[in-house]
Amino acid sequence: MRNAIIKSPSDLAALRDAIRTQASTYKFTVYICGGAGCVSSRCDKVAEALRAAVDSAGLSNDVRLVVTGCIGLCAHGPCMVVDPDGVFYGDLTPEKAWSIADRHLRGGELVQELCYFDTDRGEYLPYMKDIGFFSEQVKIALRNCGRVDFSSLEDVVAHDGYFALAKVLTDLGRERTAQELIDAGLRGRGGAGFPTGVKWQSGMNQPGDQKYIICNADEGDPGAFMDRSVLEGDPHSVIEALAIGGYVIGANKGYVYVRAEYPLAVDRLGKALDDARAAGLLGSDILGAGFDFDIEIRIGAGAFVCGEETALINSIEGKRGEPRQKPPFPFQSGLWGCPTIINNVETLANVPAIILNGAGWFASYGVGKSRGTKVFALAGDIVNSGIIEIPMGMTLRTIIFGMGGGMKGGRAFKAVQSGGPSGGCLTVAHLDVSVDYESLSAMGAIMGSGGLIAMDENTCLVDTARFFMEFVQDESCGHCVPCRSGTKRMLELLLKITSGRGAPEDLEELQELAVIVGQTAMCGLGQTAPNPVLTTLRYFKDEYLAHVVDKQCPAHVCKALRIYAIDPDKCRGCAACAAKCPAGAISGVIRQPHSINTDKCVKCGVCSDACKFDAVVC
Amino acid sequence: MLELTINGKPVSAPEGVTLLQCAKLAGVKIPTLCSLPGIHTNGSCRICVVEVEGQKNLMASCIVKAQNGMVVKTNSERVRKARKILYDLVISSHPKDCMSCGRNQSCELQELGYTLDISTARIPNKSTRAPIDISPAITRDPSKCILCRRCVTACNDIQGVGAIGSQNRGFETTISPAMDLPLLGVNCAMCGQCSAVCPTGAIVETDHIGRVWAALSNPSKRVAVQVAPAVRAALGEEFGMEAGTRVTGRLASALRELGFDDVFDTNFAADLTIMEEGAELLRRLQAALTGEGAVLPMLTSCSPGWIKHIEHAFPGQLDHLSTCKSPHMMLGALIKSCYAEKLGAEAKDFFVVSVMPCTAKKYEIQRPEMQNNGYPNVDAVITTRELGRMIKSAGIDFAGLQESDFDAPLGFSTGAADIFGVTGGVMEAALRTVYELATGRELPSDNLHLTPIMGLDSIKEAALKFEDVKPEYGFLEGVTARVAVASGLKNADVLMHQVEDGASPYHFIEIMGCPSGCINGGGQPRMAGKPEDYKVRRMKAIYAEDESKALRKSHENPDVLALYKDYLGEPGGHVSHRLLHTTYTERGNFNELIAT
Amino acid sequence: MKTTVNHVSGCTGTEEELLQRVRQLASGYKDKEGSLIQVLHMVQSVYGYLPLTVQQIVAEELGLPLSTVAGVVSFYSFFATTPRGRHTIRVCMGTACYVRGGVSIVESLEKQLGIQAGGTTADGVFTFEIARCIGSCGLAPAMTIDDTVYPEVKAADLPSILEPWYCGGK
Numbered sequence A: 001m002r003n004a005i006i007k008s009p010s011d012l013a014a015l016r017d018a019i020r021t022q023a024s025t026y027k028f029t030v031y032i033c034g035g036a037g038c039v040s041s042r043c044d045k046v047a048e049a050l051r052a053a054v055d056s057a058g059l060s061n062d063v064r065l066v067v068t069g070c071i072g073l074c075a076h077g078p079c080m081v082v083d084p085d086g087v088f089y090g091d092l093t094p095e096k097a098w099s100i101a102d103r104h105l106r107g108g109e110l111v112q113e114l115c116y117f118d119t120d121r122g123e124y125l126p127y128m129k130d131i132g133f134f135s136e137q138v139k140i141a142l143r144n145c146g147r148v149d150f151s152s153l154e155d156v157v158a159h160d161g162y163f164a165l166a167k168v169l170t171d172l173g174r175e176r177t178a179q180e181l182i183d184a185g186l187r188g189r190g191g192a193g194f195p196t197g198v199k200w201q202s203g204m205n206q207p208g209d210q211k212y213i214i215c216n217a218d219e220g221d222p223g224a225f226m227d228r229s230v231l232e233g234d235p236h237s238v239i240e241a242l243a244i245g246g247y248v249i250g251a252n253k254g255y256v257y258v259r260a261e262y263p264l265a266v267d268r269l270g271k272a273l274d275d276a277r278a279a280g281l282l283g284s285d286i287l288g289a290g291f292d293f294d295i296e297i298r299i300g301a302g303a304f305v306c307g308e309e310t311a312l313i314n315s316i317e318g319k320r321g322e323p324r325q326k327p328p329f330p331f332q333s334g335l336w337g338c339p340t341i342i343n344n345v346e347t348l349a350n351v352p353a354i355i356l357n358g359a360g361w362f363a364s365y366g367v368g369k370s371r372g373t374k375v376f377a378l379a380g381d382i383v384n385s386g387i388i389e390i391p392m393g394m395t396l397r398t399i400i401f402g403m404g405g406g407m408k409g410g411r412a413f414k415a416v417q418s419g420g421p422s423g424g425c426l427t428v429a430h431l432d433v434s435v436d437y438e439s440l441s442a443m444g445a446i447m448g449s450g451g452l453i454a455m456d457e458n459t460c461l462v463d464t465a466r467f468f469m470e471f472v473q474d475e476s477c478g479h480c481v482p483c484r485s486g487t488k489r490m491l492e493l494l495l496k497i498t499s500g501r502g503a504p505e506d507l508e509e510l511q512e513l514a515v516i517v518g519q520t521a522m523c524g525l526g527q528t529a530p531n532p533v534l535t536t537l538r539y540f541k542d543e544y545l546a547h548v549v550d551k552q553c554p555a556h557v558c559k560a561l562r563i564y565a566i567d568p569d570k571c572r573g574c575a576a577c578a579a580k581c582p583a584g585a586i587s588g589v590i591r592q593p594h595s596i597n598t599d600k601c602v603k604c605g606v607c608s609d610a611c612k613f614d615a616v617v618c
Numbered sequence B: 001m002l003e004l005t006i007n008g009k010p011v012s013a014p015e016g017v018t019l020l021q022c023a024k025l026a027g028v029k030i031p032t033l034c035s036l037p038g039i040h041t042n043g044s045c046r047i048c049v050v051e052v053e054g055q056k057n058l059m060a061s062c063i064v065k066a067q068n069g070m071v072v073k074t075n076s077e078r079v080r081k082a083r084k085i086l087y088d089l090v091i092s093s094h095p096k097d098c099m100s101c102g103r104n105q106s107c108e109l110q111e112l113g114y115t116l117d118i119s120t121a122r123i124p125n126k127s128t129r130a131p132i133d134i135s136p137a138i139t140r141d142p143s144k145c146i147l148c149r150r151c152v153t154a155c156n157d158i159q160g161v162g163a164i165g166s167q168n169r170g171f172e173t174t175i176s177p178a179m180d181l182p183l184l185g186v187n188c189a190m191c192g193q194c195s196a197v198c199p200t201g202a203i204v205e206t207d208h209i210g211r212v213w214a215a216l217s218n219p220s221k222r223v224a225v226q227v228a229p230a231v232r233a234a235l236g237e238e239f240g241m242e243a244g245t246r247v248t249g250r251l252a253s254a255l256r257e258l259g260f261d262d263v264f265d266t267n268f269a270a271d272l273t274i275m276e277e278g279a280e281l282l283r284r285l286q287a288a289l290t291g292e293g294a295v296l297p298m299l300t301s302c303s304p305g306w307i308k309h310i311e312h313a314f315p316g317q318l319d320h321l322s323t324c325k326s327p328h329m330m331l332g333a334l335i336k337s338c339y340a341e342k343l344g345a346e347a348k349d350f351f352v353v354s355v356m357p358c359t360a361k362k363y364e365i366q367r368p369e370m371q372n373n374g375y376p377n378v379d380a381v382i383t384t385r386e387l388g389r390m391i392k393s394a395g396i397d398f399a400g401l402q403e404s405d406f407d408a409p410l411g412f413s414t415g416a417a418d419i420f421g422v423t424g425g426v427m428e429a430a431l432r433t434v435y436e437l438a439t440g441r442e443l444p445s446d447n448l449h450l451t452p453i454m455g456l457d458s459i460k461e462a463a464l465k466f467e468d469v470k471p472e473y474g475f476l477e478g479v480t481a482r483v484a485v486a487s488g489l490k491n492a493d494v495l496m497h498q499v500e501d502g503a504s505p506y507h508f509i510e511i512m513g514c515p516s517g518c519i520n521g522g523g524q525p526r527m528a529g530k531p532e533d534y535k536v537r538r539m540k541a542i543y544a545e546d547e548s549k550a551l552r553k554s555h556e557n558p559d560v561l562a563l564y565k566d567y568l569g570e571p572g573g574h575v576s577h578r579l580l581h582t583t584y585t586e587r588g589n590f591n592e593l594i595a596t
Numbered sequence C: 001m002k003t004t005v006n007h008v009s010g011c012t013g014t015e016e017e018l019l020q021r022v023r024q025l026a027s028g029y030k031d032k033e034g035s036l037i038q039v040l041h042m043v044q045s046v047y048g049y050l051p052l053t054v055q056q057i058v059a060e061e062l063g064l065p066l067s068t069v070a071g072v073v074s075f076y077s078f079f080a081t082t083p084r085g086r087h088t089i090r091v092c093m094g095t096a097c098y099v100r101g102g103v104s105i106v107e108s109l110e111k112q113l114g115i116q117a118g119g120t121t122a123d124g125v126f127t128f129e130i131a132r133c134i135g136s137c138g139l140a141p142a143m144t145i146d147d148t149v150y151p152e153v154k155a156a157d158l159p160s161i162l163e164p165w166y167c168g169g170k
């Protein structure tokens, strides 16, 4: 059955059955995470050790080892899951792998102390179904991530891979497939939330001999790594969905535009494409249905704006990644002037599942006009950073505290940033708002692509706004005035404020500029660039005022606004700080508490580094 | 037809128009900055934004198409405020040197400030002084660039040269040659099309006014001036006259008022060019048709922008070029030789100024090939625009001037010379003469015009059959001469690829570096704000000049004939060769000749 | 005399050999419209960086204006026009990493390497750049050296992270 060429739906079914039968002979299946996060914490060593341990224990016929994409709880990588019971082991090392092999796989015993420890409950939770991070999730786009050997087309087929394509080609046809997506209520997960089925219909109805479908895998939002997880953990789903989309709109050529920062994703996708091609699932006369389709990878070169669809098209054409004015929209005139449909990775990953399980099934998740699930990347000051997929409509509180386990080190939650540089910063007051397209934009944030960055009390939101402005300023393509110069001037104002030179008028100026930049910029980047500023001005006005009026940074982040002082209770009077202070601002009698003359202090922080007793506070 | 509402008033507009055009139909002017209708629209300045009901954001009216039922406000408070802030952003990195800027009072950015009623610049000046790049023809001051990219369109899309483009990204974006090379270090044709579209002082012709004033006030120099044909069809625009106003007589008077000692006409040399180039063509045809072999098609050589381009882009094809210098160079050479001798003076006593529609000629005059006896044939080239500035600064009331004629002996011309100013004109002038020389009969066409090669199409062609030729031109009997005309360098490339591939069906090709020829030269009054048909108007003026002349064939110019008799001998003869012909230089695509 | 050049991360060979290889690579894409970025990626991996001479070859082979090639090179941050170090350090300053203390990593590295972000060390070992998210946000702050990702980096770990790279390996 290996390297089979699949010429028809029945070939596909035969392959699936064969592989499933094979798999059912094992007692245990161990899913070892091979996601990028775990790779960086050397999961390869763990997998190697486990394999060696299994072999040396003579368990090769009992234990099936599968290296998968991201399991989700990257914070505890390298990690793995042992089936049939769904036991999760995290923070693995080769040694731990040996003991799991010995005790669990050979001895049939749970290795308690290597299981997930829930700090709130103060107990080990071995089973995924009990762990808050996993239990609330519904995996549709990520259905195969963490469950499938991404490098094996056979294993993918055994998990129903390419059956949706077969169904579309031989049964559903174009119109009904598009309608199915409309009925499912699938909306673009790349940020704009446009209904995917409607987009495909427009592509289908657009006249033209040559059309294209593009998968947008640029994922430039800092803090977002959902698309990466899908590409690395389940590349075949993206390929399958592109083929389906190509068939629906009438394109025989697809592109995947991957950012250059994702070499692993490029490798895995490349291999998947080769395998699919070799199996006849790409190329001519796919599944005997007379449909020709192939896919090329295009690698970006480091420009955030290339995630914007028209800039992406220019980039594929080998040009500077400057956006084009819309309309015309890509479905009218896109790549090389031909009708082109562009979809995000996650959007596409949903498609085969919807085709196989039906629109109603998908639509049964979610709220209002936001149907189905959404994948989020949890990052920042959160305990369980990683990837989750949840039905839309869940509250931020459930996500951040239920699944995310709250803030690290027990610190207080201050804000959560959703939607990356285009999004907004929300506060404690928004924790009980439902996470869906409409609710988030009503608050001035956006769903965006799904990056959620939690920030604790030690974060300065003015500084955060400056950070985002610096980002968009760096990444602006420079085409239009409001974004090119407007973000520059906004950044200057924010720098002025964070460096203690701000005045209350600057806040008005900032607000005014932000509004105009958003209203006049040519593309989404500039139109949304002011969002972090506007939301922080709206929800953290006090913090801004503290900077410009009191000249203080309440979170002690903005260096120039720090006031260095010596805590007399901690100070031992060793004078180490005074010796190093470049400004001669520290005085005191030996073995007596020292003090800092704030007028002289240049806020260099040297004293704080020099003090062995943590007596310098700021 | 679309029906929409603009500022509360109903408007009907044809399908496909932009909101800006739509507003114009409704009599509403929306301020713009980056767009140049008919040439360039990229929606980059956003000054033209308007409010469209139901849209969250303001829309750039120059690029957004009108749709049925749209309700548009072009002058709401929101729009006005946005425009002011956008303008503020544009000038926040602009030097604001209006009083000492060459574009003062002719600057679209400056004018826009007035239109928008700007009275404060809230954002402190953050102009970054990028180094100025002065090439022989074009001066770039990137700090005055507002990144509208009209020049990029002109250079890349219209001319197909691509000497300049957008570099870097975001706030660091600049418009320049690759890797900050100077213009002289790349394949720039010096055509100046970029300078004709630039709304600000960021790209202008390299100033020669200073050296002209200096010469005029130098008692030891005799300063001769000559004027290209296209100037007379456009100079009036610099004084508020309508495009296409013919100002030949006033032009001659103005030059005299400015103090030039000799007021000559490049037209004279255009007639001379026809004699030389015509003879060269006949020689080549003879050699080719009698089996001796000759390089055909022959290409005209009177456009220095075109010459510089072919030297870069098709260095292997230089043999196809006629060896004739461009007309003003011929005239310069004659002034400093024949004319000087006549006056008992020497070349060094003369300072020759050419008034040209052209920037490339500023480059041309400093080519080493363009000298005789160690003296450049021409010492300064001022563009039509520069002449306008000189006349104004001299306090001359141009509109009120009496008409006068050019000076003899280098000031008389036939109608054939006038049409050098428009695409197809050199070809027509050449054929008027060649045909008549070969057959003894006038060009068999309507009023001496060769209609297939008239008009402003980018590439034109014609065929002319020679029958009953004179015995000495027997080699032409029954031959159908095939000719082509292209203007604009991108269009020239189309014909040149055929030549390169050995697949060119033509005997003779006229090429003008600028689209539509010199009437639309890089040194002509700028097109912004001109009526859409300004080129047609200028063309008509050129043909009207031609038709108003008693003599309309170069070989009938009595002064030219006399010159041959007294001085040059015969066309293509020894003296001609020394003074009127030139050689070319293989430069290579990246101007490898210049070490940078 | 034959000079052996290795413009770092590029291939090894004489200047002529490398340029010849560049030309070969580029000429393979002569009539493939839209290949410029892919060609630049390949050529940069051969030559190490993209100086004017290399850009000229690419322009010539692809039939594009040099200013267009340079415009693309200067638009994308992955293309370099100056020689690079043998290894590229990219410290993430994406949101997650910023929030988790990426700044201190950058500051420590600047101190240790004695260069500002964007520079190359005098010994030519490292080019040090800032990245805008490398997709390891869950393990912030993160950095990469070439293709190796280092998760949850602490300033104190830096010397031991850098160490192996000085002698070529990981």
Ligand SMILES: Cc1cc2nc3c(=O)[nH]c(=O)nc-3n(C[C@H](O)[C@H](O)[C@H](O)COP(=O)(O)O)c2cc1C
Binding pocket: A187, A188, A189, A190, A191, A192, A193, A194, A196, A216, A217, A218, A219, A220, A221, A304, A305, A306, A307, A308, A309, A310, A342, A343, A344, A345, A347, A348, A449, A523, A524, A525
């Ligand atoms: C500045 C900017 C960056 C973007 N980056 C991405 C991205 O990285 N990935 C993505 O899928 N969409 C991105 N988008 C959205 C795309 O333009 C486009 O809407 C999306 O790819 C469409 O796919 P969807 O309908 O499946 O969401 C970005 C948009 C903007 C304005």
Ligand code: SF4
Binding pocket: A305, A322, A323, A475, A476, A477, A478, A479, A480, A481, A483, A484, A521, A522, A523, A524, A525, A526, A527
């Ligand atoms: S908004 Fe920014 S990124 Fe978008 S076109 Fe304008 S300058 Fe470029």
Ligand code: SF4
Binding pocket: A564, A580, A581, A582, A583, A584, A585, A586, A596, A600, A601, A602, A603, A604, A605, A606, A607, A608
């Ligand atoms: S911060 Fe610097 S200047 Fe201020 S007291 Fe400490 S060492 Fe001195």
Ligand code: SF4
Binding pocket: A566, A570, A571, A572, A573, A574, A575, A576, A577, A578, A593, A594, A610, A611, A612, A613, A614, A615, A616
């Ligand atoms: S170093 Fe610390 S303990 Fe010593 S004098 Fe300074 S503040 Fe006090």
Ligand code: SF4
Binding pocket: B094, B095, B096, B097, B098, B099, B101, B102, B103, B104, B105, B107, B108, B109, B110, B144, B200, B201, B202
């Ligand atoms: S370019 Fe225009 S706005 Fe700028 S200094 Fe010159 S005249 Fe003034």
Ligand code: SF4
Binding pocket: B099
């Ligand atoms: S316009 Fe204003 S700034 Fe300029 S010269 Fe007149 S008064 Fe002075």
Ligand code: SF4
Binding pocket: B138, B154, B155, B156, B159, B161, B162, B163, B164, B187, B188, B189, B190, B191, B192, B193, B194, B195
């Ligand atoms: S002078 Fe002509 S060729 Fe040179 S940059 Fe300007 S438009 Fe391009």
Ligand code: SF4
Binding pocket: B144, B145, B146, B147, B148, B149, B150, B151, B152, B175, B194, B197, B198, B199, B200, B202, B203
């Ligand atoms: S140089 Fe002039 S035409 Fe070119 S982009 Fe700048 S302002 Fe516009």
Ligand code: SF4
Binding pocket: B191, B302, B303, B304, B305, B306, B357, B358, B359, B360, B361, B512, B513, B514, B517, B518, B519, B520, B521, B522, B523
């Ligand atoms: S067409 Fe005329 S204006 Fe243009 S470069 Fe040639 S001679 Fe000069």
Ligand code: FES
Binding pocket: A033, A034, A035, A036, A037, A038, A039, A069, A070, A071, A072, A073, A074, A075, A077, A078, A079, A386, A387
């Ligand atoms: S990469 Fe292993 S859990 Fe995410």
Ligand code: FES
Binding pocket: B031, B032, B033, B034, B035, B042, B043, B044, B045, B046, B047, B048, B049, B060, B061, B062, B063
């Ligand atoms: S004139 Fe419309 S955007 Fe500049």
Ligand code: FES
Binding pocket: A222, A223, A224, C092, C093, C094, C095, C096, C097, C098, C132, C133, C134, C135, C136, C137, C138, C140, C141, C142
């Ligand atoms: S923000 Fe640093 S890896 Fe994503």
